[in-house]
Amino acid sequence: MFHRLGHFVVRRAWWVIAAWVVAMIAIVASAPAVTSQTDESAFLPKHYESIQAAQLQEQAFPSSFTPAALLLFERNDGQKLTAEDQTSMEKVVKGLTDENIPAVQQILPVSEKAKSADGKYALSMVAIDKSKMQDKEYTDAAKKLREDGSKLADGTGLKFQVGGQAASSLDQQDASGATDMIVMLGSLLLVILIVGIIFRSILAGILPVLLSLVIAMPVANGLIADAIKMFDLKSSPMTSAILIIVVLGVGTDYFLFLAFRYRERLRTGEDRKTAVANAVGRVGEAIASAAGAVAVAFAVLILSSLGMFTALGPALAIAVVATALVSLTLAPAVLTVIPSKAVFWPGKKWMQEPKNARFAALGRMTGKRPGLVALVSGGVLVVLALAGLNYNGTYDLAGSSMPKNKESMVVQDKLMTAFSAGAADPSHVYLTSTNGAKLSDAALKDFAGKLGAVDGVAGVVTPSAENKAISADGTTGDFTVLLKDAPASNKAIDTIGKVRDAAHAAAPADSKSLVGGITSVYKDINTAMVHDYTLVFPIAALLIMLILGLQLRSVVAPWYLMASVGLGFGGTLGATTLLFQNIKGEPGLMFMLPIFIYLFVVAIGTDYNILIIARLREEAREGRSPREAASEAIKHGGPTVAAAGFILAASFATFMLAGNVLFMELGFSLAFGIVLAAFVMAMFFTPSLTALLGHRAWWPGHGDGGGHGGGSVPLQDAHGVPEPAGRR
The missing domain is CATH 3.30.70.1320 (Multidrug efflux transporter AcrB pore domain like)
Structure with a gap:
């Protein structure tokens, strides 16, 4: 199937490129606008008590005053507020009221009850139209309150700040935009630099970025917007930053899978078109299976109780499928029309077969002592996983996703110290x-x-x-x-x-x-997360195992492959818990972190297992013993896995530049998890277990040949004619 696909793309390369460009323009032009959801309660199903309480409030108190913004007053010199300050505060409140800011319904005067016990702080509460919560008008109201309130307070000796939900949403939007830019620029530079160094080529470093961000990303965004509107899904502010990493990371991985094999075929003496077609034929199944496993793992989140995940999961699944299609069709078409010398320019030794000395040595070690390698690599995963038993979840999503110096966060901290800690909400x-x-x-x-x-x-x-x-x-x-x-x-x-x-x-x-109230919402989110852990994870594992079983024609291999991925999940959570809770002293990790570790370490980590075991099976089909096959798989597949894992881990690490707790935890955990997946699970644990099991790993089929009529897939030239055995 993939050999036929490769030959079709090679013969119709320019048509394939034109079709993708037209499709991208059409999808982007017809996509609806999508608004991100910032209200945590909107992500919960209606049967939870916090949501039922909110519905009762709407019915019983339709015109009730619910503060969406909090105006905080304090003196610049830090002293107690005076009678003159009271007059100034009344002037500010009246000035803001007289402006009739759109969506602002009422601004309460500053009363004695709204002052802190030490007399240094005073509050005015602002009601904003709740129906505008997901509109730009809601955050615009907070921005207007800040700007105009500061002008009115200027010269009074008072410091004026705006907090509350509307201000938090405004700051979150700003922080999210900055995070997206940091993540995108950091990831772009890393991919271009690292891929360029790997291939010693300028164009090879740029190609995965162009294919991912110029074609795959717009296509994915357009299809996701259509799905959100069609199925009435929610969209979280963090979706865009994660989507960038997923498309660029997965796109780069699949490009590396293809480019390494393309270069390998060129080194055997094949012409450019034949090399492209055979590269697709050899790695197409691995890319498709990996993308299928990742997409399934993401899509299963549609079963989540939380709206943020029911939208995020399918969105990422769509992005992975779109990226895989680009990798299997557009990338080969581009490699077909660009001369191979240009792809690998200015490198001078790209046609020389490297010795891969380090990976060859690692392969020999695994082949000779698979039991010891399995014990050590598995032991590392188990020890790290045990540290995850100390995991504790926290729920301050807004506070954790923004720098502490954002105005809404400053106001929240002051409210918690000046009033009761629970007075903020x-x-x-x-x-x-x-x-x-x-x-x-x-x-x-x-x-x-x-x-x-x-x-x-x-x-x-x-x-x-x-x-x-x-x-x-x-x-x-x-x-x-x-x-x-x-x-x-x-x-x-x-x-x-x-x-x-x-x-x-x-x-x-x-x-x-x-x-x-918001604490009740967090209580229900906690309940929903427990539901998700017991439902979503097992279903995803079963579906991924099914895909692996179909690809490998084996019942045995999927079990230990998923066991290794499960240990990788536990090891990642354990290392993150150890760093942030035990060493850094955080009260806990963000409640959604285990889901994200599942998304990327379990889903994307499966990519590397699939690639390495596909290469291992290929080597076994050539007639090598299980231990020799493991050794050769690491020698030849190791550089690809190492390069892909390093790039993706480095891309995830750019999250740590965002300057907030959530993305620090997210960046470290995902980067560390990918390192475990690539350099421990795929490089050592999986090959060593396969070598130990031998032919039993492929039961009941004979995926390794095993003397039962197996064998490698015949390579073909650019016209689909099988090559002589000597050139394979």
Whole structure:
């Protein structure tokens, strides 16, 4: 099949190139616009309590004041606020109110209750139209509040800053844009430089970048936008940065798979077109199988409980498929029309077969002592995996995805120290009648008392007519609950679980309670993640094993291949936990990190296993013994795996330049995981186990030939005519 594909592309190279250019333009031109989702609660299904609480709030308090922005005032000299400062704050609030900023519904005056206990800070709360939350108007309102509020406060001796959800969304957009640029530029330079050095060529370094970012990336983005609109999926702000790495990383990997084999065939004396066709024929199955395994692993996230992953998974799957198609058709077509000397210019020794001394030595070591190699490489993975048992998840997504000097983060930190730690985003408990009867004052007070008695609760505001926390029909009350700990902390999440238990138990007869707020959202995200770990991971593993089994025609090999990938996952999580929790002293790792490690270490790490075992099978089919095949596979496939792994790991490491906790953790874990996948799993663990198992690794088929009529796939010239055995 792939030999036929290679010959078709070679014969119709210019047509293939033209078709891709036309398709890319058409897909990009017809793609709808997509807005990123920044509200964590929007990613949860409707059956979770935090979402039900939000829906009840909308019904019972349709015009309730929900602060989307917080205006923080303090003196420039750090002293207590004075009566003159109060006048200045009122002037700022009135000035902003009179401007009638679009989407801003109400700005509350600064009251005595809105001042910190030490008298140094004061708050004004701003309501912004919730229906605009996913529109540019929402963040534009926060930007306008910042700019105009600072001008109004100028000369008053007051420092004016804006925080809250709208400001956080604005800062997150800015940080995301900067991160995308850093990641893209860093990755581009790394790929061009490293691939250029590997092939000692300028054009070879540029080609994977052009193919990935000029064709594959726009095509993938256009198809993803169509899928998001068609299936009403959510889009996360971090999708774009991850997409860049996936397309460029996978595209570079597949280009290397093809280019190494293309150069290898040229060195045997084949002409350019024949070499391209045979390169596709030899590595096409490995690229297709690898892309299939990666795409399946990504696509299975459609089963996730969290909207950010139900969109991210299919998006990445689409990107991988698009990139694989480019690698199997457009890349060979480009190599066909460009003279081979130009591809590898200015290198002078590219036609000379390298000795691959280091990889040959590693191969010989594995072939001679497969048991020792398996024990050492597997032992490294196991030891690192044990460190992952100490993993602890944290949930401050906004804070972790932005530098600490962003204004919304500065305001959040000051709120947590000047007021109660939970004041930055209070929780809400809704008590509602189930039979239409009004709630009595006695019932409300008794319920508030039981909530206030929960360990970890700093205070409870009982609903009343004065604070407008009772619905118009008197059947629902909104209890504002201040927690002692920061809303996104694990302590606060534990507390909200206790609050839920207390609220459900204390609800009077013919009534029910629902706990809402951002901490309640995090509690439900935690529950959803546990669901995903127990459902998504096993299904993905089974599907990947099925693909491996079909490719290798074996029942045995997929089991130990997936076992090695599983150890790689555990080892990556363990190393990241060890560095950030045990050494750096972070309270935990971001809750989504295990999913991302799964996405890239399990999915993309499978690429390298597939490539090396495909080469191992090819060597075995040539008549070599299992140990000789392992030795030759490392000698010839090792440079490709090492180059691809090093480039992808270096690309992921560029995330660490973004300057925030989330991308520091993400960059390290993914880079380290790819290093494990390429240099431990694929280079040592998989070949050594295959050598130990021998012919049994291919049971019940005879993928290695094994004397049962197997054999290598015949090479062909550019016209599809089989070559004489001497040239194979």
